[in-house]
Amino acid sequence: MKEPDFNKAGGLVPAVVQDWQTKEVLMMAYMNRESWLKTLETGKATFWSRSRESLWIKGETSGNVQLVKDVFIDCDNDTVLLLVEQIGGAACHTGYRSCFYRRRVRDDWEVVGAPVFNPKEVYK
Numbered sequence: 001m002k003e004p005d006f007n008k009a010g011g012l013v014p015a016v017v018q019d020w021q022t023k024e025v026l027m028m029a030y031m032n033r034e035s036w037l038k039t040l041e042t043g044k045a046t047f048w049s050r051s052r053e054s055l056w057i058k059g060e061t062s063g064n065v066q067l068v069k070d071v072f073i074d075c076d077n078d079t080v081l082l083l084v085e086q087i088g089g090a091a092c093h094t095g096y097r098s099c100f101y102r103r104r105v106r107d108d109w110e111v112v113g114a115p116v117f118n119p120k121e122v123y124k
Contacts, residue, residue: 005077006033012048013078017091020069020083026091027099029056031080043068045082062122064088090116093123 004013012030019026029047031039035055038046042057045066049056059065066084073080092099095115102109 002073002077003033003036004031004073004080006036008076008078012050013080015045015047015080015082017045017066017082017084020085023083024098025100026066026084026086026097029058036080039068039082040071045084058091059088062088062090062093062117064090064117066091088116093119095119095122 006013011032013032013036015029015031017026017028018024030050031046032048035046035048038055038057045058045068047056047058048054057065065087066082067087068082068084070083071080072083086097090097092101094101095117096113097116098113101112103112104110
């Protein structure tokens with residue numbers, strides 16, 4: 001089976017996550033071999049949490065699960081692209097649909113969109 005080259009960057013590869021229909025970039029996370037295999041096995045986006053040093057199934061706490069519709073690997077075998085169905089409306093732990101909800105405008109940042117949920121209510 002062709003899989004990412006986890007040896008290039010200390011066992012982790014970046015995983016870009018897009019909405020499978022709109023192609024909106026929802027988030028970027030990291031995968032190790034275990035999370036890669038779990039994602040393929042379950043069809044749910046699973047990542048490696050660098051802060052917790054453990055597997056992290058997207059939406060396990062919030063309910064905002066990502067069902068994998070398609071998987072791509074780049075030409076260097078060191079980046080993964082997941083096309084997902086975003087269940088629950090938000091990919092970002094801050095409550096926004098996408099983690100990329102801030103846009104650079106001149107010398108400042110503009111918030112794009114509105115939160116889908118209140119993180120204080122979801123992550124107790």
